[in-house]
Structures are given as structure tokens and as C-alpha cells.
Amino acid sequence: MKHLLSIEAMDTASIKTILENATVIKAQRGDSQHQPLAGQTWAMIFTKSSTRTRVSFETGIRELGGGVMFLNANDLQLGRGEPIQDTARVLGRMVHGAVIRTFAQSDVEDFAEHSGIPTINALTDAEHPCQIITDIFTYQEQRGPIAGKVVTFIGDGACNVPISWIWAAGKLNFELRIAAPKAHQPCPDLIANAINGSGGNITVTEDCQAAAEGADLLYTDVWVSMGMEEEAAQRERDFAGYQINEALVALANEDALVMHCLPAYRGKEIDEPTLEAHADTIFTQAENRLHAQKAILNWLVS
Ligand code: CP
Numbered sequence: 001m002k003h004l005l006s007i008e009a010m011d012t013a014s015i016k017t018i019l020e021n022a023t024v025i026k027a028q029r030g031d032s033q034h035q036p037l038a039g040q041t042w043a044m045i046f047t048k049s050s051t052r053t054r055v056s057f058e059t060g061i062r063e064l065g066g067g068v069m070f071l072n073a074n075d076l077q078l079g080r081g082e083p084i085q086d087t088a089r090v091l092g093r094m095v096h097g098a099v100i101r102t103f104a105q106s107d108v109e110d111f112a113e114h115s116g117i118p119t120i121n122a123l124t125d126a127e128h129p130c131q132i133i134t135d136i137f138t139y140q141e142q143r144g145p146i147a148g149k150v151v152t153f154i155g156d157g158a159c160n161v162p163i164s165w166i167w168a169a170g171k172l173n174f175e176l177r178i179a180a181p182k183a184h185q186p187c188p189d190l191i192a193n194a195i196n197g198s199g200g201n202i203t204v205t206e207d208c209q210a211a212a213e214g215a216d217l218l219y220t221d222v223w224v225s226m227g228m229e230e231e232a233a234q235r236e237r238d239f240a241g242y243q244i245n246e247a248l249v250a251l252a253n254e255d256a257l258v259m260h261c262l263p264a265y266r267g268k269e270i271d272e273p274t275l276e277a278h279a280d281t282i283f284t285q286a287e288n289r290l291h292a293q294k295a296i297l298n299w300l301v302s
């Protein structure tokens, strides 16, 4: 039984298989008779808001021949305190796979363990693996192999998106630089574990300019992740200056890509002119959620 619970738990060969298959799936969209989810029904259980992840998974599951039901966790008995393990044991007897967006990584892992069906992490506080697989697919589609390249993340270095980038750097051998205020930097033990025994190279700094110098990909995410809303005012003070803007892009390589997982808050983590100048990449990145996640689904059931 395969699951996609985190980049941490993925092996390099599986990530590469998914990335290669995403290219084929994207090229064949509309033509392919390949329906690996035919006769299946998948459940999507979301505790947090979503536009891209929800629509791309619902579309992707249907395009692969499956049926899908979207379940707002608050409408389930889960929202009234039924344990995740019991929810998993019930759904595991009815549906063929699950896509879960929630707070605790342990909830997704418990669901996978107790349901006995393929389970996908569609974002937790710990990781956003489908996003980072898509981002790497998007980079490689436009610029070739990511191995040996420099990826610079600017902003909240301790949230789910950069954590998935950290694990990916260890597995795919690119250089990752994280520029974040001291209070929002990733835990050093996590970085040590991610690069342990790999050729990955990860550095963390408070200096956005130094991190952007010669980068091949500049990347950012919101300053206030879902669930952190009470800290919004403090975070806006902490992250002032941690913004991708034209001055920062000028320090990167000439053909550097700018990406944002979206949603974007203009004037905060990215300024309006920079987002618009790189909108083609950023919205291709959003579209690629569909293709990359179809490759993830295909990998899970093959
Ligand atoms: N990037 C991303 O996961 O977007 P949604 O929150 O809209 O799904």
C-alpha cells in the first residue's frame, strides 16, 4: 500500500517516477484512455480552505476515471470529536483512496495507518508535498534538471512549504537557501536530518540579498499560514522586508524563475509588478498541480 504523506517519507526514485510521468500526463491530457481510477471513489477531507488543491484533485481524479466526494471536515462527525482512527476505519471500508488537508501531520498518518487505503497529504502544518513536487516539475519543464541549481526561499522559513523544500533538497541534490527572520527559521535538526548522507546543501540566513545572489529560482509563500491568523499583526512586523521584488530579482541569475505557491498577498511577500512580470510561470505552476497530482494518483495505484 503506497501513500503520499510527506516528501520526508518519499524515496528519490519515486519522486523521479512521478515527475517523469507528470510530463507524459500533461502532454496527453484529453487524449489518454488511461483510467487507473476507473470504478473507484475517492474522498477528500479538508479542514482548511483550498482553491488550487481542491479543484486540481477533484478534476484529476475524474480525469483518471474515478468518482470523488468533497467532505468538509466540519460537516463530518470528525468535527464533533469522532476520532480520526474511527473515521479512517469507516471510510476505508467504503472508498478507495483519500486526500486530506488538515493541521496535524499525525492525523494524516493515523488515517493512512487505520484506513488501509492510499492516502495523500494535501497540506498539513508540517508539509505540503504535492505543492513541492509540482514546483519541481514546473522548474524542470521550463529550465531542465533541478539538480545542482540554486533555489532561494524568502519568507516564513518554518512553515509547511519550505519544510517540504528542505526534504526535497536532500533527495534531489539542489542547493536550497532560506532567508527568514530568526524567529521563523527552520529547526537546525530538521536540516541536518534532511541533508544527512545526501549531496544536498541547505543554508539559512536573515539576509535576503545574499540568499538571492545567483539564484535559479526565487520562491515565496504567505507570511501568515492557515491557522496562524491570530499572529497576523506580529508576523507582518516580523516579515517586513522579506519580499520578492524587482530589486531582489535583479540579484538572481538572468534566467531565474519566480514562483509562488499562491494565494499571493501583493505588497507583502511579493510586490505587484514582480508577481505580474512572472505571472505566466506562477499560473503555469498552479495549473501543474493538476498534472503532477494525476501523476501522484497514478503512482499510488500502480
Ligand atoms: N497552493 C495551494 O495549495 O493552494 P490552495 O490553498 O488554494 O489549495
Ligand code: NVA
Pocket (backbone or CB within 6 Å): 123, 128, 159, 160, 161, 221, 222, 224, 225, 226, 261, 262, 263
Ligand atoms: N503555508 C501556506 C501554504 C498555502 C498553500 C499555508 O499553510 O497556509
